[in-house]
Amino acid sequence: MRIRIHGTEAECRRTADRLAQVLDVLDVSRPYPDRPPSRLVRLYLTVNPSAEKE
Numbered sequence: 541m542r543i544r545i546h547g548t549e550a551e552c553r554r555t556a557d558r559l560a561q562v563l564d565v566l567d568v569s570r571p572y573p574d575r576p577p578s579r580l581v582r583l584y585l586t587v588n589p590s591a592e593k594e
Contacts, residue, residue: 543585552583564588 543559545552549571556568566588571581 541587541589543587545583545585547580549581552581556583556585559585559587 545555547555552571556565559565564587565585567586569584571583574580574582
């Protein structure tokens with residue numbers, strides 16, 4: 541499964557870290573910046589949804 545996170549880079553990193561606590565995160569992409577003048581980015585996480593963490 542692929543999850544897209546959109547926000548500031550700091551927000552995206554924090555959210556990715558929190559998701560990694562409950563999901564098996566296989567890969568985290570580099571931050572993809574939005575077009576200027578936006579300062580937001582997108583991160584893509586590849587997760588294994590069937591492997592829940594406790």
